[in-house]
Amino acid sequence: MALLAEAKRISALFEFSDDDVRNAVVEFVTEMNEGLEKNGTTLSQIPTFVTGVPNGTEKGLYLAVDLGGTNFRVCSIQLHGDTTFTLTQSKVAIPKELMVAETAKELFAFLAKQVELFLKSHHEEHFEGRVERHQTPGTPTGYEEESIFRLGFTFSFPVHQTGINSGTLIRWTKGFDIQDAVGKDVCALLQEELDLLKLPVKVSALVNDTVGTLMARSYTAPGKTDTLLGAIFGTGTNGAYVETMSKIKKPLEGAYDSTTGQMVVNTEWGSFDNGLKVLPNTIYDQILDKESVNPGIQMFEKRISGMFLGEILRIVLDIMMGNSKNPFFTDKDSSSNDFGSTTVIDDNAPLKQQWAVDSSILSVAQSDNSVGLRTLRQFIEKDLGVQAPSLEDAQAVKDIAHAIAKRAARLAGVAVAGIILHTGRLDPKGGPEDIVDIGVDGSLVEFYPGFEDYMREAMRAVDGIGHAGEKRIRIGIAKDGSGVGAALIALVAAKLEATGITA
Ligand code: ADP
Numbered sequence: 001m002a003l004l005a006e007a008k009r010i011s012a013l014f015e016f017s018d019d020d021v022r023n024a025v026v027e028f029v030t031e032m033n034e035g036l037e038k039n040g041t042t043l044s045q046i047p048t049f050v051t052g053v054p055n056g057t058e059k060g061l062y063l064a065v066d067l068g069g070t071n072f073r074v075c076s077i078q079l080h081g082d083t084t085f086t087l088t089q090s091k092v093a094i095p096k097e098l099m100v101a102e103t104a105k106e107l108f109a110f111l112a113k114q115v116e117l118f119l120k121s122h123h124e125e126h127f128e129g130r131v132e133r134h135q136t137p138g139t140p141t142g143y144e145e146e147s148i149f150r151l152g153f154t155f156s157f158p159v160h161q162t163g164i165n166s167g168t169l170i171r172w173t174k175g176f177d178i179q180d181a182v183g184k185d186v187c188a189l190l191q192e193e194l195d196l197l198k199l200p201v202k203v204s205a206l207v208n209d210t211v212g213t214l215m216a217r218s219y220t221a222p223g224k225t226d227t228l229l230g231a232i233f234g235t236g237t238n239g240a241y242v243e244t245m246s247k248i249k250k251p252l253e254g255a256y257d258s259t260t261g262q263m264v265v266n267t268e269w270g271s272f273d274n275g276l277k278v279l280p281n282t283i284y285d286q287i288l289d290k291e292s293v294n295p296g297i298q299m300f301e302k303r304i305s306g307m308f309l310g311e312i313l314r315i316v317l318d319i320m321m322g323n324s325k326n327p328f329f330t331d332k333d334s335s336s337n338d339f340g341s342t343t344v345i346d347d348n349a350p351l352k353q354q355w356a357v358d359s360s361i362l363s364v365a366q367s368d369n370s371v372g373l374r375t376l377r378q379f380i381e382k383d384l385g386v387q388a389p390s391l392e393d394a395q396a397v398k399d400i401a402h403a404i405a406k407r408a409a410r411l412a413g414v415a416v417a418g419i420i421l422h423t424g425r426l427d428p429k430g431g432p433e434d435i436v437d438i439g440v441d442g443s444l445v446e447f448y449p450g451f452e453d454y455m456r457e458a459m460r461a462v463d464g465i466g467h468a469g470e471k472r473i474r475i476g477i478a479k480d481g482s483g484v485g486a487a488l489i490a491l492v493a494a495k496l497e498a499t500g501i502t503a
Protein backbone atom coordinates (compact mmCIF):
# COMPACT_ATOMS: atom_id res chain seq x y z
CA MET A 1 0.00 0.00 0.00
CA ALA A 2 3.03 2.29 0.31
CA LEU A 3 2.94 2.76 -3.44
CA LEU A 4 -0.66 3.92 -3.45
CA ALA A 5 0.00 6.30 -0.58
CA GLU A 6 2.87 7.75 -2.60
CA ALA A 7 0.65 8.04 -5.69
CA LYS A 8 -1.90 9.84 -3.56
CA ARG A 9 0.71 12.25 -2.24
CA ILE A 10 1.89 13.08 -5.77
CA SER A 11 -1.67 13.42 -7.09
CA ALA A 12 -2.35 16.01 -4.41
CA LEU A 13 0.45 18.16 -5.88
CA PHE A 14 -1.71 18.52 -9.01
CA GLU A 15 -4.71 19.85 -7.13
CA PHE A 16 -5.86 23.22 -8.42
CA SER A 17 -8.33 24.49 -5.85
CA ASP A 18 -11.40 26.68 -6.32
CA ASP A 19 -9.41 29.60 -4.91
CA ASP A 20 -6.65 28.93 -7.43
CA VAL A 21 -9.25 28.94 -10.21
CA ARG A 22 -10.70 32.25 -9.04
CA ASN A 23 -7.26 33.90 -8.87
CA ALA A 24 -6.32 32.58 -12.29
CA VAL A 25 -9.53 33.89 -13.87
CA VAL A 26 -8.86 37.39 -12.55
CA GLU A 27 -5.37 37.25 -14.06
CA PHE A 28 -6.73 35.85 -17.33
CA VAL A 29 -9.12 38.79 -17.71
CA THR A 30 -6.29 41.24 -16.90
CA GLU A 31 -4.06 39.70 -19.57
CA MET A 32 -6.93 39.72 -22.10
CA ASN A 33 -7.27 43.48 -21.59
CA GLU A 34 -3.54 44.08 -21.86
CA GLY A 35 -3.49 42.19 -25.14
CA LEU A 36 -6.26 44.37 -26.55
CA GLU A 37 -4.29 47.50 -25.74
CA LYS A 38 -0.83 46.82 -27.06
CA ASN A 39 1.42 44.38 -28.88
CA GLY A 40 3.97 42.09 -27.24
CA THR A 41 1.76 40.90 -24.34
CA THR A 42 1.37 37.33 -23.03
CA LEU A 43 -2.07 36.95 -24.61
CA SER A 44 -1.46 38.18 -28.16
CA GLN A 45 -5.18 38.94 -28.76
CA ILE A 46 -4.75 38.99 -32.54
CA PRO A 47 -7.55 40.78 -34.43
CA THR A 48 -8.73 38.50 -37.25
CA PHE A 49 -10.73 40.98 -39.39
CA VAL A 50 -13.68 38.60 -39.16
CA THR A 51 -16.50 40.84 -37.97
CA GLY A 52 -19.39 38.49 -37.41
CA VAL A 53 -20.32 34.88 -36.85
CA PRO A 54 -22.81 32.85 -38.91
CA ASN A 55 -26.24 31.85 -37.63
CA GLY A 56 -26.87 28.74 -39.72
CA THR A 57 -28.87 30.35 -42.51
CA GLU A 58 -25.85 30.95 -44.75
CA LYS A 59 -25.89 29.27 -48.16
CA GLY A 60 -23.55 28.61 -51.02
CA LEU A 61 -20.71 26.54 -52.39
CA TYR A 62 -17.22 27.36 -51.14
CA LEU A 63 -13.73 25.95 -51.39
CA ALA A 64 -11.36 25.51 -48.48
CA VAL A 65 -7.75 24.40 -48.28
CA ASP A 66 -5.80 23.51 -45.17
CA LEU A 67 -2.01 23.55 -44.95
CA GLY A 68 -1.24 22.45 -41.43
CA GLY A 69 1.86 20.29 -41.44
CA THR A 70 1.85 16.83 -42.88
CA ASN A 71 -1.04 16.98 -45.30
CA PHE A 72 -2.71 19.40 -47.64
CA ARG A 73 -6.49 19.14 -47.68
CA VAL A 74 -8.75 20.55 -50.36
CA CYS A 75 -12.48 20.55 -49.81
CA SER A 76 -15.67 22.06 -51.08
CA ILE A 77 -18.50 22.83 -48.72
CA GLN A 78 -22.09 23.24 -49.75
CA LEU A 79 -23.83 25.20 -47.01
CA HIS A 80 -27.53 24.34 -47.11
CA GLY A 81 -28.69 27.28 -45.01
CA ASP A 82 -30.38 25.11 -42.37
CA THR A 83 -27.32 24.51 -40.13
CA THR A 84 -26.30 21.52 -42.27
CA PHE A 85 -23.65 21.17 -44.94
CA THR A 86 -22.18 18.68 -47.39
CA LEU A 87 -18.42 18.34 -47.48
CA THR A 88 -16.32 16.78 -50.24
CA GLN A 89 -12.62 16.48 -49.66
CA SER A 90 -9.29 15.20 -50.85
CA LYS A 91 -6.05 14.94 -48.94
CA VAL A 92 -2.50 14.64 -50.15
CA ALA A 93 0.80 14.35 -48.26
CA ILE A 94 3.16 17.25 -48.85
CA PRO A 95 6.28 15.91 -50.59
CA LYS A 96 9.22 16.25 -48.21
CA GLU A 97 11.40 18.09 -50.74
CA LEU A 98 8.76 20.81 -51.09
CA MET A 99 8.80 21.50 -47.35
CA VAL A 100 12.39 22.68 -47.72
CA ALA A 101 12.24 23.99 -51.29
CA GLU A 102 14.45 26.84 -52.51
CA THR A 103 11.52 29.01 -53.53
CA ALA A 104 7.99 29.55 -52.23
CA LYS A 105 6.79 29.09 -55.80
CA GLU A 106 7.65 25.39 -55.81
CA LEU A 107 5.37 24.71 -52.82
CA PHE A 108 2.52 27.01 -53.82
CA ALA A 109 2.50 25.77 -57.44
CA PHE A 110 2.01 22.28 -56.02
CA LEU A 111 -0.85 23.48 -53.81
CA ALA A 112 -2.56 25.24 -56.75
CA LYS A 113 -2.22 22.08 -58.82
CA GLN A 114 -4.07 20.13 -56.10
CA VAL A 115 -6.90 22.64 -56.24
CA GLU A 116 -7.10 22.18 -60.03
CA LEU A 117 -7.19 18.38 -59.68
CA PHE A 118 -9.90 18.65 -57.04
CA LEU A 119 -12.09 20.92 -59.15
CA LYS A 120 -11.70 18.68 -62.18
CA SER A 121 -12.66 15.54 -60.33
CA HIS A 122 -15.42 16.91 -58.08
CA HIS A 123 -16.82 20.00 -59.73
CA GLU A 124 -16.35 19.49 -63.41
CA GLU A 125 -19.82 20.74 -64.28
CA HIS A 126 -19.04 24.11 -62.73
CA PHE A 127 -15.45 23.99 -63.75
CA GLU A 128 -15.85 24.08 -67.54
CA GLY A 129 -18.38 26.88 -67.52
CA ARG A 130 -16.52 28.87 -64.93
CA VAL A 131 -13.20 28.72 -66.74
CA GLU A 132 -14.87 29.95 -69.90
CA ARG A 133 -16.57 32.83 -68.18
CA HIS A 134 -13.49 33.63 -66.23
CA GLN A 135 -11.54 34.07 -69.43
CA THR A 136 -14.21 36.28 -71.00
CA PRO A 137 -12.66 39.73 -71.22
CA GLY A 138 -14.65 42.91 -70.90
CA THR A 139 -15.35 43.20 -67.18
CA PRO A 140 -13.40 45.87 -65.35
CA THR A 141 -11.89 43.43 -62.85
CA GLY A 142 -11.15 40.74 -65.41
CA TYR A 143 -13.46 38.48 -63.41
CA GLU A 144 -17.11 37.88 -63.55
CA GLU A 145 -17.38 38.00 -59.81
CA GLU A 146 -20.35 35.68 -59.46
CA SER A 147 -18.67 33.00 -61.51
CA ILE A 148 -15.68 32.39 -59.31
CA PHE A 149 -15.22 30.07 -56.39
CA ARG A 150 -14.34 31.75 -53.10
CA LEU A 151 -11.64 29.92 -51.19
CA GLY A 152 -10.82 30.01 -47.47
CA PHE A 153 -7.18 29.23 -46.68
CA THR A 154 -6.50 27.61 -43.29
CA PHE A 155 -2.81 28.13 -42.70
CA SER A 156 -1.51 26.84 -39.35
CA PHE A 157 1.82 28.62 -39.13
CA PRO A 158 2.56 31.92 -37.40
CA VAL A 159 1.36 34.77 -39.60
CA HIS A 160 1.02 38.47 -39.15
CA GLN A 161 -2.52 38.98 -40.41
CA THR A 162 -3.06 42.25 -42.25
CA GLY A 163 -6.56 41.75 -43.58
CA ILE A 164 -9.26 39.13 -43.98
CA ASN A 165 -7.38 37.65 -46.95
CA SER A 166 -3.83 38.71 -46.37
CA GLY A 167 -1.06 37.89 -43.94
CA THR A 168 2.70 37.56 -43.99
CA LEU A 169 4.53 34.49 -42.83
CA ILE A 170 6.51 35.16 -39.66
CA ARG A 171 8.38 31.86 -39.57
CA TRP A 172 7.93 28.24 -40.52
CA THR A 173 7.43 25.48 -37.93
CA LYS A 174 6.76 21.73 -38.04
CA GLY A 175 9.64 20.83 -40.33
CA PHE A 176 9.01 23.40 -43.09
CA ASP A 177 11.88 25.67 -44.10
CA ILE A 178 11.52 27.79 -47.25
CA GLN A 179 13.28 31.04 -46.44
CA ASP A 180 12.06 32.68 -49.64
CA ALA A 181 8.48 32.62 -48.28
CA VAL A 182 9.19 34.32 -44.96
CA GLY A 183 7.81 37.86 -44.88
CA LYS A 184 5.61 37.27 -47.92
CA ASP A 185 1.81 37.28 -48.10
CA VAL A 186 0.80 33.63 -48.22
CA CYS A 187 -2.59 34.38 -49.78
CA ALA A 188 -0.93 36.29 -52.62
CA LEU A 189 1.53 33.43 -53.15
CA LEU A 190 -1.36 31.00 -53.55
CA GLN A 191 -3.42 33.37 -55.71
CA GLU A 192 -0.53 33.87 -58.17
CA GLU A 193 -0.27 30.17 -58.79
CA LEU A 194 -4.04 29.70 -59.10
CA ASP A 195 -4.07 32.50 -61.67
CA LEU A 196 -1.27 30.92 -63.68
CA LEU A 197 -3.46 27.82 -63.96
CA LYS A 198 -6.35 30.11 -64.95
CA LEU A 199 -8.52 28.65 -62.21
CA PRO A 200 -11.75 30.46 -61.39
CA VAL A 201 -10.79 30.70 -57.73
CA LYS A 202 -10.25 33.67 -55.46
CA VAL A 203 -8.41 33.34 -52.14
CA SER A 204 -10.92 35.27 -50.04
CA ALA A 205 -9.93 34.47 -46.48
CA LEU A 206 -6.92 33.55 -44.38
CA VAL A 207 -8.08 31.41 -41.49
CA ASN A 208 -6.71 30.35 -38.12
CA ASP A 209 -8.02 26.97 -36.90
CA THR A 210 -9.58 28.36 -33.71
CA VAL A 211 -11.48 30.95 -35.71
CA GLY A 212 -12.59 28.15 -38.02
CA THR A 213 -13.87 26.24 -35.00
CA LEU A 214 -15.83 29.28 -33.78
CA MET A 215 -17.40 29.82 -37.20
CA ALA A 216 -18.21 26.15 -37.79
CA ARG A 217 -19.88 25.84 -34.39
CA SER A 218 -21.84 29.04 -34.85
CA TYR A 219 -23.21 27.75 -38.15
CA THR A 220 -24.12 24.28 -36.87
CA ALA A 221 -25.25 25.17 -33.32
CA PRO A 222 -28.93 24.58 -32.63
CA GLY A 223 -31.14 27.67 -32.78
CA LYS A 224 -30.12 31.15 -33.77
CA THR A 225 -27.71 31.79 -30.89
CA ASP A 226 -24.36 33.22 -31.99
CA THR A 227 -21.42 31.25 -30.67
CA LEU A 228 -19.14 33.24 -28.35
CA LEU A 229 -15.97 31.17 -28.36
CA GLY A 230 -14.17 28.52 -30.39
CA ALA A 231 -11.62 26.60 -28.32
CA ILE A 232 -9.09 23.92 -29.21
CA PHE A 233 -7.86 21.27 -26.81
CA GLY A 234 -5.81 19.00 -29.07
CA THR A 235 -2.07 18.91 -29.70
CA GLY A 236 -2.09 22.50 -28.51
CA THR A 237 -4.67 24.77 -26.94
CA ASN A 238 -6.02 28.12 -28.10
CA GLY A 239 -9.26 30.07 -28.34
CA ALA A 240 -10.89 32.72 -30.51
CA TYR A 241 -13.89 34.75 -29.37
CA VAL A 242 -16.22 37.53 -30.47
CA GLU A 243 -15.01 40.88 -29.10
CA THR A 244 -16.70 44.27 -29.04
CA MET A 245 -14.81 46.35 -31.59
CA SER A 246 -14.45 49.38 -29.31
CA LYS A 247 -12.52 47.29 -26.80
CA ILE A 248 -9.75 46.62 -29.34
CA LYS A 249 -7.55 49.59 -28.51
CA LYS A 250 -4.42 48.70 -30.45
CA PRO A 251 -4.25 49.86 -34.07
CA LEU A 252 -5.81 47.68 -36.78
CA GLU A 253 -3.93 47.77 -40.06
CA GLY A 254 -6.34 46.27 -42.57
CA ALA A 255 -9.76 47.01 -44.00
CA TYR A 256 -12.82 45.59 -42.26
CA ASP A 257 -16.54 46.02 -41.97
CA SER A 258 -17.10 48.20 -38.91
CA THR A 259 -20.91 48.10 -39.03
CA THR A 260 -21.26 45.00 -36.85
CA GLY A 261 -19.33 46.57 -33.97
CA GLN A 262 -17.66 43.21 -33.39
CA MET A 263 -14.51 41.40 -34.36
CA VAL A 264 -13.26 37.90 -33.73
CA VAL A 265 -10.05 37.93 -31.70
CA ASN A 266 -7.56 35.05 -31.65
CA THR A 267 -6.27 35.02 -28.06
CA GLU A 268 -3.23 32.70 -28.49
CA TRP A 269 -3.97 31.78 -24.87
CA GLY A 270 -1.33 29.01 -24.86
CA SER A 271 1.05 31.61 -23.49
CA PHE A 272 -1.26 32.86 -20.71
CA ASP A 273 0.73 33.65 -17.55
CA ASN A 274 4.17 32.82 -18.91
CA GLY A 275 5.36 34.67 -15.80
CA LEU A 276 3.74 31.98 -13.58
CA LYS A 277 1.88 34.38 -11.32
CA VAL A 278 -1.13 32.09 -10.94
CA LEU A 279 -0.38 28.84 -12.76
CA PRO A 280 0.55 25.72 -10.80
CA ASN A 281 4.21 24.79 -11.11
CA THR A 282 5.10 21.37 -9.73
CA ILE A 283 8.60 20.00 -9.95
CA TYR A 284 7.31 17.87 -12.88
CA ASP A 285 6.12 20.97 -14.76
CA GLN A 286 9.53 22.51 -14.19
CA ILE A 287 11.34 19.51 -15.61
CA LEU A 288 9.09 19.39 -18.66
CA ASP A 289 9.63 23.08 -19.34
CA LYS A 290 13.38 22.98 -18.83
CA GLU A 291 13.73 20.11 -21.30
CA SER A 292 11.38 21.58 -23.90
CA VAL A 293 12.52 23.42 -27.04
CA ASN A 294 10.98 26.69 -25.77
CA PRO A 295 11.52 27.06 -22.01
CA GLY A 296 9.44 29.77 -20.36
CA ILE A 297 7.01 29.99 -23.29
CA GLN A 298 3.52 28.49 -23.81
CA MET A 299 3.30 27.80 -20.07
CA PHE A 300 -0.51 27.47 -20.03
CA GLU A 301 -0.42 25.09 -23.01
CA LYS A 302 2.26 22.98 -21.31
CA ARG A 303 -0.19 22.25 -18.47
CA ILE A 304 -3.24 21.61 -20.63
CA SER A 305 -2.74 20.18 -24.08
CA GLY A 306 -2.31 16.75 -25.61
CA MET A 307 1.26 17.35 -26.66
CA PHE A 308 2.32 17.66 -23.00
CA LEU A 309 0.06 15.65 -20.68
CA GLY A 310 1.58 12.30 -21.63
CA GLU A 311 5.02 13.75 -21.00
CA ILE A 312 4.07 15.08 -17.56
CA LEU A 313 2.82 11.59 -16.68
CA ARG A 314 6.00 10.04 -18.03
CA ILE A 315 8.18 12.36 -15.93
CA VAL A 316 6.23 11.57 -12.76
CA LEU A 317 6.38 7.81 -13.33
CA ASP A 318 10.07 7.94 -14.20
CA ILE A 319 10.85 9.75 -10.95
CA MET A 320 8.65 7.35 -8.97
CA MET A 321 10.62 4.43 -10.35
CA GLY A 322 13.80 5.92 -8.98
CA ASN A 323 12.37 5.97 -5.46
CA SER A 324 13.51 2.83 -3.69
CA LYS A 325 11.22 3.37 -0.69
CA ASN A 326 8.10 2.68 -2.76
CA PRO A 327 8.87 0.01 -5.31
CA PHE A 328 7.07 0.75 -8.57
CA PHE A 329 7.12 -1.28 -11.76
CA THR A 330 9.26 -3.84 -9.91
CA ASP A 331 7.04 -6.63 -8.69
CA LYS A 332 9.13 -7.26 -5.59
CA ASP A 333 6.67 -5.58 -3.26
CA SER A 334 3.59 -5.57 -5.40
CA SER A 335 0.70 -7.18 -3.63
CA SER A 336 -0.43 -9.07 -6.71
CA ASN A 337 0.69 -9.66 -10.23
CA ASP A 338 -1.80 -11.88 -11.95
CA PHE A 339 0.17 -12.01 -15.18
CA GLY A 340 2.32 -14.35 -13.18
CA SER A 341 5.58 -13.01 -14.50
CA THR A 342 8.18 -10.48 -13.55
CA THR A 343 7.79 -6.84 -14.47
CA VAL A 344 10.31 -5.85 -17.14
CA ILE A 345 11.16 -2.50 -18.68
CA ASP A 346 13.48 -2.50 -21.65
CA ASP A 347 15.96 0.28 -22.31
CA ASN A 348 14.09 1.78 -25.22
CA ALA A 349 10.67 1.65 -23.52
CA PRO A 350 8.61 4.80 -24.18
CA LEU A 351 8.58 5.34 -20.42
CA LYS A 352 12.31 6.06 -20.66
CA GLN A 353 12.12 8.47 -23.60
CA GLN A 354 11.20 12.11 -23.73
CA TRP A 355 7.91 12.79 -25.60
CA ALA A 356 7.37 9.09 -26.25
CA VAL A 357 4.18 8.70 -24.18
CA ASP A 358 0.97 9.73 -25.93
CA SER A 359 -1.69 11.52 -23.88
CA SER A 360 -4.31 9.01 -24.96
CA ILE A 361 -3.17 6.74 -22.10
CA LEU A 362 -4.77 9.25 -19.71
CA SER A 363 -8.12 8.53 -21.34
CA VAL A 364 -7.55 4.80 -21.15
CA ALA A 365 -6.69 5.06 -17.43
CA GLN A 366 -9.82 7.07 -16.77
CA SER A 367 -12.11 4.73 -18.74
CA ASP A 368 -10.91 1.50 -17.19
CA ASN A 369 -12.96 0.96 -14.04
CA SER A 370 -12.71 -2.81 -14.03
CA VAL A 371 -11.55 -4.59 -10.88
CA GLY A 372 -8.33 -5.89 -12.44
CA LEU A 373 -7.59 -2.80 -14.58
CA ARG A 374 -6.86 -5.23 -17.38
CA THR A 375 -7.19 -2.74 -20.25
CA LEU A 376 -5.00 -0.17 -18.58
CA ARG A 377 -2.40 -2.81 -17.83
CA GLN A 378 -2.35 -3.78 -21.51
CA PHE A 379 -1.78 -0.15 -22.45
CA ILE A 380 0.98 0.16 -19.86
CA GLU A 381 2.66 -2.72 -21.68
CA LYS A 382 2.06 -1.27 -25.14
CA ASP A 383 2.32 2.50 -24.58
CA LEU A 384 4.81 2.65 -21.72
CA GLY A 385 6.81 -0.44 -22.57
CA VAL A 386 6.48 -1.98 -19.09
CA GLN A 387 5.87 -5.72 -19.33
CA ALA A 388 3.60 -7.36 -16.74
CA PRO A 389 2.76 -4.43 -14.48
CA SER A 390 0.96 -5.32 -11.27
CA LEU A 391 -2.53 -4.22 -10.37
CA GLU A 392 -1.08 -1.87 -7.79
CA ASP A 393 1.24 -0.32 -10.39
CA ALA A 394 -1.73 0.25 -12.66
CA GLN A 395 -3.76 1.77 -9.84
CA ALA A 396 -0.93 4.22 -9.16
CA VAL A 397 -0.78 5.16 -12.86
CA LYS A 398 -4.54 5.62 -12.88
CA ASP A 399 -4.51 7.94 -9.86
CA ILE A 400 -1.72 10.12 -11.19
CA ALA A 401 -3.08 10.27 -14.75
CA HIS A 402 -6.39 11.39 -13.31
CA ALA A 403 -4.78 14.15 -11.26
CA ILE A 404 -2.91 15.49 -14.31
CA ALA A 405 -5.98 15.44 -16.58
CA LYS A 406 -8.28 16.93 -13.99
CA ARG A 407 -5.90 19.83 -13.44
CA ALA A 408 -5.72 20.35 -17.23
CA ALA A 409 -9.50 20.46 -17.52
CA ARG A 410 -9.83 22.90 -14.61
CA LEU A 411 -7.23 25.15 -16.23
CA ALA A 412 -9.18 24.92 -19.49
CA GLY A 413 -12.17 26.09 -17.44
CA VAL A 414 -10.16 29.15 -16.37
CA ALA A 415 -9.75 30.29 -19.98
CA VAL A 416 -13.39 29.73 -20.86
CA ALA A 417 -14.59 31.45 -17.68
CA GLY A 418 -12.23 34.38 -18.31
CA ILE A 419 -13.71 34.94 -21.74
CA ILE A 420 -17.29 34.65 -20.52
CA LEU A 421 -16.67 37.17 -17.73
CA HIS A 422 -14.70 39.58 -19.90
CA THR A 423 -17.38 39.66 -22.61
CA GLY A 424 -20.22 39.91 -20.09
CA ARG A 425 -22.19 37.39 -22.11
CA LEU A 426 -23.95 36.00 -19.06
CA ASP A 427 -25.12 39.42 -17.91
CA PRO A 428 -27.46 41.09 -20.35
CA LYS A 429 -30.85 39.46 -20.22
CA GLY A 430 -30.06 37.03 -17.53
CA GLY A 431 -32.91 34.60 -18.04
CA PRO A 432 -32.16 30.89 -17.75
CA GLU A 433 -33.10 30.52 -21.42
CA ASP A 434 -30.24 32.84 -22.47
CA ILE A 435 -27.54 30.49 -23.58
CA VAL A 436 -23.84 31.13 -24.03
CA ASP A 437 -22.70 28.83 -26.81
CA ILE A 438 -19.15 27.52 -27.04
CA GLY A 439 -17.59 25.38 -29.78
CA VAL A 440 -14.72 23.04 -28.95
CA ASP A 441 -12.45 20.82 -30.98
CA GLY A 442 -9.49 18.55 -30.33
CA SER A 443 -8.92 14.96 -29.24
CA LEU A 444 -8.44 15.81 -25.57
CA VAL A 445 -11.84 17.40 -25.05
CA GLU A 446 -13.47 14.93 -27.42
CA PHE A 447 -12.06 11.75 -25.93
CA TYR A 448 -10.99 12.30 -22.32
CA PRO A 449 -13.94 11.08 -20.24
CA GLY A 450 -15.25 13.91 -18.08
CA PHE A 451 -13.01 16.70 -19.45
CA GLU A 452 -16.04 18.91 -19.93
CA ASP A 453 -17.42 18.04 -16.48
CA TYR A 454 -14.20 19.11 -14.78
CA MET A 455 -14.15 22.32 -16.83
CA ARG A 456 -17.69 23.02 -15.68
CA GLU A 457 -16.88 22.23 -12.06
CA ALA A 458 -14.12 24.86 -12.17
CA MET A 459 -16.42 27.42 -13.81
CA ARG A 460 -19.07 26.95 -11.11
CA ALA A 461 -16.49 28.11 -8.56
CA VAL A 462 -16.01 31.43 -10.35
CA ASP A 463 -17.71 34.55 -8.97
CA GLY A 464 -20.00 35.85 -11.68
CA ILE A 465 -20.73 32.38 -13.06
CA GLY A 466 -21.74 30.06 -10.21
CA HIS A 467 -24.24 27.23 -10.55
CA ALA A 468 -26.87 29.31 -12.31
CA GLY A 469 -24.43 30.72 -14.86
CA GLU A 470 -22.76 27.39 -15.56
CA LYS A 471 -26.14 25.88 -16.48
CA ARG A 472 -26.53 28.51 -19.21
CA ILE A 473 -23.22 27.58 -20.86
CA ARG A 474 -23.68 25.18 -23.77
CA ILE A 475 -20.59 23.41 -25.09
CA GLY A 476 -20.58 21.54 -28.39
CA ILE A 477 -17.99 19.83 -30.57
CA ALA A 478 -17.34 21.60 -33.88
CA LYS A 479 -16.89 18.84 -36.42
CA ASP A 480 -14.84 19.49 -39.59
CA GLY A 481 -14.09 22.92 -38.15
CA SER A 482 -11.23 23.81 -40.43
CA GLY A 483 -13.09 23.15 -43.69
CA VAL A 484 -16.48 24.51 -42.73
CA GLY A 485 -14.96 27.40 -40.81
CA ALA A 486 -12.78 28.43 -43.75
CA ALA A 487 -15.79 28.29 -46.08
CA LEU A 488 -17.79 30.49 -43.71
CA ILE A 489 -15.01 33.05 -43.48
CA ALA A 490 -14.78 33.09 -47.28
CA LEU A 491 -18.51 33.86 -47.22
CA VAL A 492 -18.02 36.71 -44.76
CA ALA A 493 -15.25 38.05 -47.02
CA ALA A 494 -17.53 37.92 -50.06
CA LYS A 495 -20.16 39.94 -48.20
CA LEU A 496 -17.47 42.42 -47.23
CA GLU A 497 -16.54 42.92 -50.88
CA ALA A 498 -20.16 43.37 -51.79
CA THR A 499 -20.37 46.26 -49.35
CA GLY A 500 -17.48 47.89 -51.20
CA ILE A 501 -14.84 47.49 -48.52
CA THR A 502 -11.81 46.16 -50.33
CA ALA A 503 -10.51 43.07 -48.71
P1 ADP B 1 -4.53 18.47 -33.74
O1 ADP B 1 -4.57 19.28 -32.49
O2 ADP B 1 -3.12 18.26 -34.23
O3 ADP B 1 -5.43 19.00 -34.80
P2 ADP B 1 -6.01 16.37 -32.32
O4 ADP B 1 -7.11 17.28 -31.97
O5 ADP B 1 -6.37 15.00 -32.80
O6 ADP B 1 -5.05 16.96 -33.42
O7 ADP B 1 -5.10 16.24 -31.03
C1 ADP B 1 -4.01 15.39 -31.00
C2 ADP B 1 -3.46 15.36 -29.59
O8 ADP B 1 -4.42 14.78 -28.71
C3 ADP B 1 -2.19 14.58 -29.44
O9 ADP B 1 -1.31 15.33 -28.61
C4 ADP B 1 -2.61 13.30 -28.73
O10 ADP B 1 -1.61 12.89 -27.83
C5 ADP B 1 -3.85 13.72 -27.97
N1 ADP B 1 -4.85 12.65 -27.90
C6 ADP B 1 -5.26 11.85 -28.91
N2 ADP B 1 -6.20 10.99 -28.49
C7 ADP B 1 -6.40 11.26 -27.16
C8 ADP B 1 -7.22 10.70 -26.15
N3 ADP B 1 -8.05 9.69 -26.40
N4 ADP B 1 -7.15 11.24 -24.91
C9 ADP B 1 -6.31 12.24 -24.63
N5 ADP B 1 -5.50 12.80 -25.55
C10 ADP B 1 -5.53 12.32 -26.79
Ligand code: MG
Pocket residue numbers: 209234441442
Ligand atom coordinates in the same frame (compact mmCIF):
# COMPACT_ATOMS: atom_id res chain seq x y z
MG1 MG C 1 -7.09 20.16 -34.97
